[in-house]
Amino acid sequence: MTIATTARVLGQLRHDHRSVALILVVPALLLTAVYFLYENETSPPGFPRTFDRVGLMMLAIFPFVVMFLVTSITMLRERTSGTLERLLTTPIHKADLLFGYALAFSIMAALQSLVATAVAYWIFDLDIKGSPGFVVMIAVINAVLGVALGLFCSAFARTEFQAVQFMPVVVVPQILLCGLFVARDDMNEVLEAISGVLPLTFSVEALKEIAGNVDATSAMWQDALIMGGIVVGVLVLASLTLRRQTR
Amino acid sequence: MVDPLTCMFAGSSFNSSVGELMESAEARMTPTPSAIEATRLHVSRSRTKILRGLDFTVDAGRITGLLGPSGSGKTTLMRAIVGVQRITRGTVTVLGRPAGSAPLRHDVGYVTQGASVYADLSVEANVRYFGAMHGATAADAAEAISAVGLEKFARQKAADLSGGQFSRVSLACALVAHPQLLILDEPTVGLDPVLRAELWERFAAMAAGGTTLLVSSHVMEEASHCSSLLLLRDGLLLAQLTPAELAERGGSDDLERAFLTIIKAAEQVIKSTRGQEESQVTP
Numbered sequence: 284m285t286i287a288t289t290a291r292v293l294g295q296l297r298h299d300h301r302s303v304a305l306i307l308v309v310p311a312l313l314l315t316a317v318y319f320l321y322e323n324e325t326s327p328p329g330f331p332r333t334f335d336r337v338g339l340m341m342l343a344i345f346p347f348v349v350m351f352l353v354t355s356i357t358m359l360r361e362r363t364s365g366t367l368e369r370l371l372t373t374p375i376h377k378a379d380l381l382f383g384y385a386l387a388f389s390i391m392a393a394l395q396s397l398v399a400t401a402v403a404y405w406i407f408d409l410d411i412k413g414s415p416g417f418v419v420m421i422a423v424i425n426a427v428l429g430v431a432l433g434l435f436c437s438a439f440a441r442t443e444f445q446a447v448q449f450m451p452v453v454v455v456p457q458i459l460l461c462g463l464f465v466a467r468d469d470m471n472e473v474l475e476a477i478s479g480v481l482p483l484t485f486s487v488e489a490l491k492e493i494a495g496n497v498d499a500t501s502a503m504w505q506d507a508l509i510m511g512g513i514v515v516g517v518l519v520l521a522s523l524t525l526r527r528q529t530r
Numbered sequence: 531m532v533d534p535l536t537c538m539f540a541g542s543s544f545n546s547s548v549g550e551l552m553e554s555a556e557a558r559m560t561p562t563p564s565a566i567e568a569t570r571l572h573v574s575r576s577r578t579k580i581l582r583g584l585d586f587t588v589d590a591g592r593i594t595g596l597l598g599p600s601g602s603g604k605t606t607l608m609r610a611i612v613g614v615q616r617i618t619r620g621t622v623t624v625l626g627r628p629a630g631s632a633p634l635r636h637d638v639g640y641v642t643q644g645a646s647v648y649a650d651l652s653v654e655a656n657v658r659y660f661g662a663m664h665g666a667t668a669a670d671a672a673e674a675i676s677a678v679g680l681e682k683f684a685r686q687k688a689a690d691l692s693g694g695q696f697s698r699v700s701l702a703c704a705l706v707a708h709p710q711l712l713i714l715d716e717p718t719v720g721l722d723p724v725l726r727a728e729l730w731e732r733f734a735a736m737a738a739g740g741t742t743l744l745v746s747s748h749v750m751e752e753a754s755h756c757s758s759l760l761l762l763r764d765g766l767l768l769a770q771l772t773p774a775e776l777a778e779r780g781g782s783d784d785l786e787r788a789f790l791t792i793i794k795a796a797e798q799v800i801k802s803t804r805g806q807e808e809s810q811v812t813p
Contacts, residue, residue: 287662365646373663
């Protein structure tokens with residue numbers, strides 16, 4: 284039933300060519316914009332280009348944002364159209380539904396980050412020491428995080444309009460505090476503490492490890508593991524929002 | 531128009547329901563086995579009392595009509611039977627188990643009033659997906675699609691269908707699981723007379739094959755297709771009777787008029803004496 288759900292979600296997306304195109308192409312285009320933004324920057328020799336730092340983080344942030352949006356809207360539709368209630372009257376297990384969603388959107392996220400990473404690597408010569416395979420891995424974990432948070436947040440929105448409003452609440456603080464704009468060490472204590480518990484922070488740390496080391500470091504695996512733990516935790520929270528009975 | 535598919539349908543649900551019939555007959559030692567039993571069923575949603583003490587049984591292998599004006603609690607009652615609506619007081623037993631218990635999810639099909647299907651998927655993909663929840667095969671899906679007369683549209687997106695076709699996709703998604711008990715909330719709304727007649731024939735064939743159907747409607751003329759009727763009004767059960775009894779008690783062959791007569795009579799009874807046979811109100 285997990286696989287059937289994954290196939291169904293992907294089937295729904297497949298009919299929606301425009302969304303597929305947006306998911307796959309937009310991150311690559313934005314990355315292009317970031318590249319040209321820093322085009323005329325001159326960095327002292329020995330220091331990495333800003334693009335190598337910002338572009339790399341973008342590769343992890345895009346799938347998170349996109350999948351959060353796509354999932355929360357899709358799940359909200361499922362709740363409002365009555366299909367969720369109907370599904371829950373069938374023998375489907377809640378885990379089948381949640382993992383089905385997570386798997387479907389991870390596949391999309393993997394495709395998306397393959398495109399974006401390829402563009403960054405081959406067109407813009409993204410310069411990192413580690414393997415781009417790990418970059419894609421972190422991007423996919425981030426995407427699943429977006430899926431999990433989207434599934435969870437959709438329970439608190441009644442309309443698609445409200446669902447979109449969750450983005451400034453859930454996504455923007457993480458982007459601001461993840462270390463993209465200001466290094467975490469330079470933040471005041473309160474912000475640094477908040478930053479330390481936001482999931483996106485761990486993926487940015489992991490990416491820094493990948494950028495700075497040829498081989499995978501234990502710090503990177505630890506960050507990835509923490510991310511995985513958070514994802515599972517949020518999925519469990521999301522499953523609590525799926526109720527078979529209404530009061 | 532009983533086609534081979536109908537027979538296949540009827541045949542497959544027959545075996546399981548024979549077992550069910552014998553089981554419940556043994557358990558209760560009564561001649562007529564019931565698929566649904568409700569006792570003193572109360573449902574309140576946010577302090578509004580929607581169902582106020584219902585007692586009734588629904589016979590297995592029959593079509594039971596749930597009739598009443600809109601707002602009388604038909605949908606809430608159906609949701610309580612399916613198990614998606616929390617019961618405030620009383621009990622609902624479905625196929626020998628408490629409503630909503632996990633084993634029933636295989637045996638109870640529920641078609642909501644608004645079609646709950648994925649508008650952005652094809653008819654076939656919808657039916658196959660809901661079928662997958664019950665381990666149904668592609669052949670089962672094709673059978674369910676032709677049972678609602680949508681073979682020609684199987685590959686079309688549900689959103690591109692007409693309103694009547696769209697609601698039949700929802701029905702096919704329930705049929706694919708071969709449920710023993712099928713709960714249908716206003717399945718004929720928005721259908722033309724020809725299709726409505728076809729669907730009622732389909733329901734009759736399923737009942738003949740042993741499936742229990744509970745069908746709600748606010749169109750009284752459809753009552754004649756049912757073998758038993760539950761008349762609901764303001765969360766109270768006015769009566770459980772056959773269409774013939776409805777015509778007799780209401781003093782009219784026009785079932786709509788008969789129903790109105792019974793409502794008026796019942797309202798006077800409720801106001802004055804309480805506890806006549808029409809009003810099944812439990813204190």
